[in-house]
Amino acid sequence: MSTLKIFCDAPLTPSAMQLLCEGVAPHEIVLPQKPAASVLAKSEFDPAFASVDIAFGQPNLANVRQAEKLRWMQLSSAGYTRYDTPEFRSWAAARGLIVTNSSGVYSEPCAEHVFSLMMARSRRLPEAFKSRDWSGEPAWERLRNACSTLRGQCAVILGFGSIASQLAKMLAPFGMRIIALRRKPRGDEGVEIVTPERLSEAFAAADHVVNILPENADSVRFINAERIAWIKPGAAFYNIGRGATVDQEALLDALRSGHLDSAWLDVASPEPLPEDHPLWAAPNCHITPHIAGGHHDESGTLARHFLENFRRFLAGAPLVDRIM
């Protein structure tokens, strides 16, 4: 086999880049002229892309369409909104281009992140860390009694993929009712499944609504005023999917009216969320800045995940996390 060229615009740490270069040798890593800002940022057009066989990162779409030798690209993210159009899908299919993502890298930290938010809500951590009231103060009694345990509560998870599946395993010891939204139930989910037609019934039982929806034509503003109204009063809403799947005005209304107890968001629309955006000041709205997938040595995990697929690619075996 001739030497393959792998364009990598994922901004890996030096040690992860070394791992990648050694792992693909004797095949060759081609770096962009301008380094990418982050593992999520869209890359600029790069002339060196024209002659590569494989791409790893967030390839520029104009580059991809012109790269005649390109056979496989692996995204350095789990989300792939910028590639998820009917046009690109059909073009990639016609062209025989394989597209994979890095969801295996992010599903565990994402599941742990949203779980940490559920626990923080349950134990009222943001209030508790600020409190100076101890035993005997009325405010202490209120805080203590506002705490809850997950046992017996109901969580509705929107989107059943690898994150939801891992989250369900983490929630298992707590004896909760877990319902996941899936358009086409397969029967092997291990949790109760609800289809969109019956979502209102699930929402009426929900103490926690966990949104993991990706962004696409069907999901934009899926969480709108009508559906929020279905949710049991006093429930908490979480979003680690994409900000655009939520009508943020409707979410603000539900927080201001008290219909929702709280919102816990790792994503928003737009990102960065402007400093004067009303979500920052909304009651009981807690925002983390799109870090759910982050973890120590993320670069190393990304490189190892790519190398596993590279090994499969060379062997002609099916790739993991294939999306197109």
Place this chain on the structure above:
Amino acid sequence: MSTLKIFCDAPLTPSAMQLLCEGVAPHEIVLPQKPAASVLAKSEFDPAFASVDIAFGQPNLANVRQAEKLRWMQLSSAGYTRYDTPEFRSWAAARGLIVTNSSGVYSEPCAEHVFSLMMARSRRLPEAFKSRDWSGEPAWERLRNACSTLRGQCAVILGFGSIASQLAKMLAPFGMRIIALRRKPRGDEGVEIVTPERLSEAFAAADHVVNILPENADSVRFINAERIAWIKPGAAFYNIGRGATVDQEALLDALRSGHLDSAWLDVASPEPLPEDHPLWAAPNCHITPHIAGGHHDESGTLARHFLENFRRFLAGAPLVDRIM
């Protein structure tokens, strides 16, 4: 059987008190002249105590010693420092007084609380909620990479009772190494056990040190400068046991030097912790005001837990959560 008198100074909600009265009928609940400040507060001397058969709450010790008919007392807390002296133990034993606590009421919320703190540390929630840096900012990269997953990490739990046992079950899906300190291993703990003599080896492996020790003569200042130095640099320390089990000066030093990554405390010494106490301002020290046991309808759970033991008491069966 003649009607039993049950002194109850636990400050229950009206609905829990109703449940209690109906549950013990035709036996009689005797209330204190002065209501207790909280389920943890020491009660004042009350003349009505002299004629009761059973006490439920935080009975005043002078009352207890003078109550000739008293056969059983159930504490409304899990902790029982004020009763846990050799003198009281031998007096109660000689007198045939049964003492139970409410640990079954608090073990699950306490385990969930400390678990929520472990998750908050893992996902850097206090920093993340304050952050305004998004993708591309160097501070965002640092925060994202400072996040971790529990998988593969090691937790050392000090004190193996019902809270530790529940916590271990909650941690099971995360693939952690879990080591618990126990003076006399029984072999049925389901986790790795370390005795005090070999604690230094366990601490050297610890990413999380979870202190659930009760306060007694052996445990006061158990976490001192020497033992803190054994802990792996960068680990997090949690305390939901009792504040007096920690040398807080040594803890402050370890936070200031950066030897410990962070401290997450639900208890302190004294409580309330004075507003000018240096722990409030110590780096990465996160304090919740003794709310670990709190949960919705705590009063109801306390009443039901007492009634379960009352049923056993009447039947002559062994009581649950017996401590003396």
